[in-house]
Amino acid sequence: MKWIASKAGFDEVFERGSAPRGHYASLISILESFTLEDVARRERLQRLALMNQGITFTVYGEKEGLERIFPFDFVPRIIPAGEWKQLQDGLVQRITALNLFLLDIYGDQKCLRDKVIPPELVLSRREYKRELRGVVPPRKIFTHVVGTDIIRDGEGRYLVLEDNCRVPSGVSYVLENRTLLNRVFPEFFASYPVRPINDYPSLLLDTLLHAAPRASQSPVTVVLSPGIHNSAYFEHSFLAREMGVTLVEGRDLLVEGNRVFMRRTHGKRQVDVIYRRVDDEFLDPLTFRRDSMLGVPGLLNVYRDGNVVLANAPGSGVADDKSVYAFMPALIKYYLDEDHLLPQVPTYLGFRRDDLRHITEHADTLVIKTTGDAGGYGMLLGPFAARKEIDAYLAQVRKNPGNYIAQPLVDLSSHPTHVEGRFEPRRIDLRPFILYGDRLRVLPGGLTRVALRPGSYVVNSSQGGGSKDTWVLAAREP
Amino acid sequence: MILSRVADGLYWMGRYLERAENTTRLLLVTEEMSTEVHGLDEELARGEWRDLAEIFPGPPLPERAIRHVGGLAAATLQALTLASAHPNSVHYSLKRARDNARTVREALSVEVFVNLNETYQDLEAQAGRRLSDTPAFRSALSAAHRGILSTVGAIEHTLTRDPGWLFLRLGESTERLFRAATVLRIKLPGLVAPEPKVDLPLLHTRWRALLRGLSSLENFRQSYGARLEPLEVLHFLLFDARAPRSLRFGTTAVKEILDQLSAAGQPSAPARLMGRLAAELTYRSDEVIRRGEYLTFLDAVVDEVTKTHEALSTLYFGT
Numbered sequence: 001m002k003w004i005a006s007k008a009g010f011d012e013v014f015e016r017g018s019a020p021r022g023h024y025a026s027l028i029s030i031l032e033s034f035t036l037e038d039v040a041r042r043e044r045l046q047r048l049a050l051m052n053q054g055i056t057f058t059v060y061g062e063k064e065g066l067e068r069i070f071p072f073d074f075v076p077r078i079i080p081a082g083e084w085k086q087l088q089d090g091l092v093q094r095i096t097a098l099n100l101f102l103l104d105i106y107g108d109q110k111c112l113r114d115k116v117i118p119p120e121l122v123l124s125r126r127e128y129k130r131e132l133r134g135v136v137p138p139r140k141i142f143t144h145v146v147g148t149d150i151i152r153d154g155e156g157r158y159l160v161l162e163d164n165c166r167v168p169s170g171v172s173y174v175l176e177n178r179t180l181l182n183r184v185f186p187e188f189f190a191s192y193p194v195r196p197i198n199d200y201p202s203l204l205l206d207t208l209l210h211a212a213p214r215a216s217q218s219p220v221t222v223v224l225s226p227g228i229h230n231s232a233y234f235e236h237s238f239l240a241r242e243m244g245v246t247l248v249e250g251r252d253l254l255v256e257g258n259r260v261f262m263r264r265t266h267g268k269r270q271v272d273v274i275y276r277r278v279d280d281e282f283l284d285p286l287t288f289r290r291d292s293m294l295g296v297p298g299l300l301n302v303y304r305d306g307n308v309v310l311a312n313a314p315g316s317g318v319a320d321d322k323s324v325y326a327f328m329p330a331l332i333k334y335y336l337d338e339d340h341l342l343p344q345v346p347t348y349l350g351f352r353r354d355d356l357r358h359i360t361e362h363a364d365t366l367v368i369k370t371t372g373d374a375g376g377y378g379m380l381l382g383p384f385a386a387r388k389e390i391d392a393y394l395a396q397v398r399k400n401p402g403n404y405i406a407q408p409l410v411d412l413s414s415h416p417t418h419v420e421g422r423f424e425p426r427r428i429d430l431r432p433f434i435l436y437g438d439r440l441r442v443l444p445g446g447l448t449r450v451a452l453r454p455g456s457y458v459v460n461s462s463q464g465g466g467s468k469d470t471w472v473l474a475a476r477e478p
Numbered sequence: 479m480i481l482s483r484v485a486d487g488l489y490w491m492g493r494y495l496e497r498a499e500n501t502t503r504l505l506l507v508t509e510e511m512s513t514e515v516h517g518l519d520e521e522l523a524r525g526e527w528r529d530l531a532e533i534f535p536g537p538p539l540p541e542r543a544i545r546h547v548g549g550l551a552a553a554t555l556q557a558l559t560l561a562s563a564h565p566n567s568v569h570y571s572l573k574r575a576r577d578n579a580r581t582v583r584e585a586l587s588v589e590v591f592v593n594l595n596e597t598y599q600d601l602e603a604q605a606g607r608r609l610s611d612t613p614a615f616r617s618a619l620s621a622a623h624r625g626i627l628s629t630v631g632a633i634e635h636t637l638t639r640d641p642g643w644l645f646l647r648l649g650e651s652t653e654r655l656f657r658a659a660t661v662l663r664i665k666l667p668g669l670v671a672p673e674p675k676v677d678l679p680l681l682h683t684r685w686r687a688l689l690r691g692l693s694s695l696e697n698f699r700q701s702y703g704a705r706l707e708p709l710e711v712l713h714f715l716l717f718d719a720r721a722p723r724s725l726r727f728g729t730t731a732v733k734e735i736l737d738q739l740s741a742a743g744q745p746s747a748p749a750r751l752m753g754r755l756a757a758e759l760t761y762r763s764d765e766v767i768r769r770g771e772y773l774t775f776l777d778a779v780v781d782e783v784t785k786t787h788e789a790l791s792t793l794y795f796g797t
Contacts, residue, residue, distance in 0.1 A: 053588070054580065054595045228581050241584040252481050265641060265739070265794040266479040 001032055006425035009411035010156040012077060023080050023473065026191045031075070036421045043418070046072060046184045055176055055234060070173055071466030073417045074185055077428065077448045078192070081475035084444065087150065087158055090342030091432060092440045093332060095146050098163065098319045099436065100335040102142040106133050106315060116334045117327045121351065124402065125324075125371070127166075127317035129280065131287060135304050137313040138211045141436050144275075144311035145204070147171070147447075150342075150430040152413035159410065160328075160344040161429065165312060165320040167277045170447040170467075171433050172235035175200060175242075177469040178445075193474040195444040200433070201242035207437035208273045211309045219272035221245045222262065224253070226278050226294045236277050250278070255298035260308045273309045280314045322371040322405045323349050345410055350401035359397065359406040363390045366406040368397065381457065383409050412457060415468070417450055427451045429459050430470065444472035480585070485645040486795040487582035491575050492649025495594070495626060498571035500657045501534055502623045504691050505558055505568070509551065509612065511687040516547050519680060523547045525668065526687070527554050532664050533657070534558060534566035555615045559622075560605045568622055569605050572598045587636035590629060597625025641739065648735045648790070655728035656783045658692055662715060662725070663776040665691075670708065670772065685711050692723040709767060716772070717763035725779055726759035732783075736790065748789040755782045 005014040013024045020028050031039075050069040079087075104111050105122055112119040122128055147168030149161040178197055182189065205221065212219035225236035227249045240247035252262050253271065261268035276283065282292040287300040302308045318324065326347040329340040348355040348366070359366060363382045370378040380393045397404045414425035432446035448468040449459035459465040508530050516523040527550050531539075536557060544550040561567045576598045579591055601622050609615050630650075637643045665688050669681070685706045689695040692715060701718070702710050718724040733756050736749035745753060759779075766775050 051599060052592050052596050054583075054591060228577075233580075237580075237583040246481060246484075247584045248481060249483065252483050263482045263796065264479045265482055265485045265645075266741075269479075 001034075001036070002422045003028070003416055004422065004424050006414035008414075009427070010152050010154055010413040011425060012152075012413050012415040012428070014416075023078050027076070027078065027188060030187055030191070031423075039418070039421070042184050043074065046074065046180060049180060049183065053176075055173075071452060072177055072180060073426075073450055073452075073466055073468050074181060075416055075418055075423065076181060076188065076469040076471050077415055077430075078471045078473065079445075081473050083158070084472045085475075086341070087432065088442045088444075090158075090160075090340070091148055091434050091442050093336065093338060093341050094148065094160065094163070094328065095143065095434050095436060095440055097328070097332040097335050098146070098165065099140070099142050101324075101331050102313075102316060102319050103136070103140055104335075105318070106135065111331065111334060114334070116330050117324065118351075121323055121349075121402070122318060125318050125321050127280070127315070127321060129315035129318075131300070132304070132315045138213055138306070138309055141211055142313040142316045143319065144207050144211060144436050146312075146434045146436070147431045148434065150432065150446075151345075151410055153410050156413065157343060160325075160342050161410075162322065162325060163320040164431075166279060166317045167312070168431070168433065169232040169235055169277070170431055170449075171200060171443070172238040173467050174433070174443070174445060174447050174470065176238075177467060181469040192471060193476065194471045195474050197443055197445050200443050201239060203435055203437070203441060203443075204239065204275075205243045205245070207435045207441075208275055208309070208311055210437040211311060212272050213306055213309060220270060221273040221275065222248045222253075222271050224248055224250070224274050224276040224278055226250075226282070230277075232277065239275070245275075250282075250292075250294045250296050253296040253299070255296060255302055258298075258302050258305055258307055260296065260299060260302050271308060273311065275311050280317055283310070283314060322347070322369055323351070323402075326405065345407045348406040350397060350404035350406075355406075356397075356401050359404070360394055363394055363406075365408065367409050368393065368404055368406045371403050371405060381409070409457070412451075412459075415448075415450065417452070417466075417468075424454065426454070427457055427459065428468070445470040480641050480645075482794060482796050484582045484585050484642065486791075487578045488585060488642050488645040489649035489652075489790075489795070491578035491582065492646040492651075493653040494571045494575035494578065494649075495629060496650045496653035497566070497657065498568050498575060499623065499626045499630075500653070501558055501566060501568050501571060502619050502626065503693060504530060504533065504661070505555065506616065506619055506623070507687055507691045509555065509616065511683065512547065512551055513612075515680065515683065519677070520547050522680065522684075524550060527551060529664050529668075530554060530558070533660055536561075536564040536566050551612070555612070556608060559615055559619060560601070560609070562605055568619070569601055572601055572622070572626075582642075585642045587632065589632040589636045593625065593629040593632045597622060597629060600625065644735050644739055645794070648732065648739075651728060651731040651735060652783065652787060654723065655725065655732055656780065656787075658715075658723050658728060659725055659776055659779045659783060661688075661691060663773070663780060666712075666772055666776070670712070670770075682706055689715070694721055694723050697721045697723075712772065713763065713767060716766070716775075717759060719760075726756070726763075729756045729759055729779075732786065736786075739794070746790075746793055748786045748793060751782055751786045751789060755779065 005011050005018045013020055015021055055069060111117055143165045145168060147164040150158050151161045152158055175197060208221050209219055222245055223236055223240040225233060225247055237247055248262055254261055254263060260271045262271055278294050281289045282294040284295045284300040285292045286297045303310050326349055332338060332340040348359050350356050366382045368380040382390060412427040412429060415428045416423035417426040428448050428450045430446050430448050433443045435441045448470040449465045450468055451457060451459045452466045453464055508526050512523040512526050524547050539553045543553040557564050558567050560569050562569055564570055576594055579586060579594055583591055604618055609618060669684060685708060689698050698714050714721060715724055717726050719726060721727055729752055733749060733752035736746060736752055740746040740749050
């Protein structure tokens, strides 16, 4: 079997000189014991299983109803216990600070008065919902579920790339990938203490119930999905099934007497907690977008009066804004009086005059992003763009510099990935999932996305990315 | 109780799954019948395909393709098996069953979804190209039929008997009753009033095909023996209390589900409609047979089933 080490960036598996790192040695020797035919046969089984189970996502912009399987690479990514400990501590610290920040800007706005972060930067964001100022969600939790994107630089340091505080998706693939790998390559698991992840749905349910307003009774929880045409519909349905709660769409809910109910065949039933996978803008046509067909008229009023919990709380999106990101180290210091544990990527802000000059002068070395978009949309990869593209993009930036940030291109780490009988390096990232219930919990593992095209930096599923099973190893008893 | 939308999705999943099964079975039976008689009586073979087009209406077939029975058979097989635009093709019904299953997936078990999805994917893989010959169609149809039956088995074996299950069965039973009544309404005129010159063995073949089309041949033989006496067949397909595709059995099945969904002691509007029809089918059988009023009676059955569908949609789905 042929293994190719990465030439650029950090190689997750091979050290310089192409010897495997200690925690990958067993995996490689197990894989070496297979013939290429074995591997090909197992890979066929794996594709068939994905297709038959309907584990698919929808690609926007192509013809309607087009379903694709999310490509899965069977070579698992392995994270040793020590590395994971650092990541976990850093994430808990970060999400704690993010929540305090949200509580503050929707409350007294002390951080703005103390000039920790420029007020105009926060208050001008579309994601900042001024209608919700003064509304404190139950137990002061805004972000019940966060998915934070992590990358590794050339030295292998873990860096935070961005936080997803709105409706982070991907956790169903984390769980399905594990099940799939268990079935297709059971041999892999024999020599590794892999930490289990299958309690995620029950932890998620606990997290949601913890926030319920009618705690003494048995609260009714639902998952709110935009519906079957949403790219993450599989995940919405998966989580509802795994938690044993009802999956609803906006049209299944109605507001009466400042309470939310679901329409059922034999009368309606009150709903207490909504794990909503619908963006803020579409939640309630009476408050936000009036043309939304996905939402529930009057829902925000019920939320404001504390008669229903929305997870994540509306307005949380401002915390993952790409320019707020630049201030995270300062915010951590401000709220927790601690130094930030997880480093992040240096960020230039379009609204600062000096930064803007740097961006325009060095666009060909930078990744420029709009502050509000996600999913790899609206982004310019300077080092790979033609001069004409860069100039066109910069013209947009100059029109509204506050909407843009720029970062140096970080040479993501690479991981061997199976490509027709060879193991070639492909770039990866990591999205761990953090639940905020009675305390903060980080699911041991997360979604490792992989850019399947050789040399590519883009790991998004909508743009040709795949995924891997992600193992966090248990600390062995000394 | 469950969401109205989910009940709606399960009901239609049940209907489409049952419809796909009916189309598959009737295609197989019609093809066999047509092959059998085509050399003897081409007009009869042609009539079988025309009946099928009436039972499962869709866009007209190209004039040129249907000049000969062989062409008519091939075009109908293609349309009703694989055409994604034909509203009664097996492909279309399975797709709709699966679409509905996807919207209510959390109400189904993995086994149900996987069986249905596999059956659909297998057929989908063949759509878009023309199958080469009749055996290729038979093999695709038989595979689809097995897949549908294993899905039905998974429904039986893995789903909780909750209201969701009742709505799934309600869709299935309603579709079965509606389709059986339609088949009888379209097939009977040619069977009960044969032209004088009719060939008796051929007539026998047609009654036999009718029974097979309603998957009732074996059931009939168990009750009446191998001789096919038209009046007995008629009585069996309309009024038998135990044969799963008789109209009486089907009506009772729909009624019982609607009763379970009704509040205690208070039959709902659709339950009353089916209750009245079940009483007719139970107590007026001899009268209908004696007076030879099958066709008006069948019209009434189709009508009542349609009304019941409308009443239950209004009541439970809010549509």
